Amino acid sequence: MSIETVSLSGRKKQVANKEMTFGERIYIIAIAKGMWTTLKHMFKKKVTISYPEQTRPFSDVYRGRHMLMRDDEGKERCTACGLCALSCPAEAITMKAAERKPDEKHLYREEKYAEIYEINMLRCIFCGLCEEACPKQAIYLTKSKQIVFSGTSRESFIFGKEELVMPLEMAIQNTQKMQA
């Protein structure tokens, strides 16, 4: 076997430069075949997803916008230990810790909580290392099922606690679901 005829992929095709027959030369059969193909395509299912009305479903492990979780009593789980910020390869997370007051027991799970918790979505690479580092299971990228939308100013991409903490209604729903 010479080197020219070896086919590693098994898909090598020998091309021939043969003269076309009369039937091939008038192209009518070929054109009719082509028209039939395009006609069939007209009635095929469209592959387009009309975006605002239809959305492509996210995968279960899709890493989207972060969410700071609440526990089943609606308290914030985050204790501002800073492990997520430390693990973040993009250095997107900053926080400021504060001590929980006695009358805030229903708000925060631990004695220490994050007074300020900010993620810079322009820096974030959505790797999920913060999620892995968190000892309190407080931060998740898979729960929100939301993507970070585009904005017009850099400041608007620094998400604070208002954007990140799980909405109370969602926590209530989750708890109801658990009890049911």
Next chain:
Amino acid sequence: MEQAIIIEKGVIILIVFAITMLFAMYCTLAERKIAAWIQDRHGPNRAGPGGLFQPLADGLKLFSKEEFMPNTPNTFLFVLGPTISMTMALMTSAVIPWGDSLEIGGRTVILQATDINVALLYVFAVLSVSVYGIMIGGWASNNKYSLMSAMRVASQMISYEIAMGLSIIAIIMMSSSMSLRDIAADQHEMQWNIFYQPLAFFIFLVCSFAETNRTPFDLAECEQELIGGYHTEYSSMRMGFFLFAEYAAMFISSTLLAVLFLGAYNYPGMTWAAENWGTNVANGIGIAVLFIKICFFLFLYMWVRWTIPRFRYDQLMNLGWKTLIPLAIINIIITAVVILLNQ
């Protein structure tokens, strides 16, 4: 009586003009929709229900664009180009029989702007003048791509007009008249010319594609080589005129194909309908039938556009001069022999 005829013809001309414009408008939408469907897409569907107002949006956009004029010494010719294209595209419709006739208030209204006995010659004359629109536009653009495209169009249209004219001679010989009305009346019931002259139909069809500069003969525009061809330098509504003229020409040539070969307004059972339901109803159906045929050809134009790739220029010339013209001449000879034998 004189006045009545003027009013009658004026109304017919207005209606034909409006219909041509409407068809040209919605052809742009149909083209985009069909292109999309063939490529497994949806096509424009945001403006109005199912994208029905898309042509209006397109027109509005064209109107609001800046009117750009290239640095050319021929401003008059630059404006004249699209004007000629549009005028010529609309002028052909004057001799087309849109239906047989209607009885309105005791008058027999012939559904045709004018019935001249050299209608076919008139059509070909107008077609040849329409080359000038593109030629002048391309020349006045002062742009080498536009000029190249204009040259291509001119030679292409002149070459294909010969084959087109020759193919139609067989039809003229069969009906021994050049009036489109006589030719239409000749194809009564199912005696359509396509069954007697399939070769002439085929040649005429191919030439129509070339005459309207549609794929596979759209060498005038071919974006890949000539940017936009003759309308590269045009913008705003002048550009719109060129594009509109193309679709108007498409509509008219579809009409011609339907009238010459698919029996115009004739349909099987027309006499029966006229006897049982009255002539008005039968001829009304005839108009609808003619428009169905036109729509079929319009669809064919678009269907072919999204199927067949463009011809190379030498292939185009070979096809025109070495294939279609000899075939048309052979067709004439065969037709003549058959007519002589049947006498």
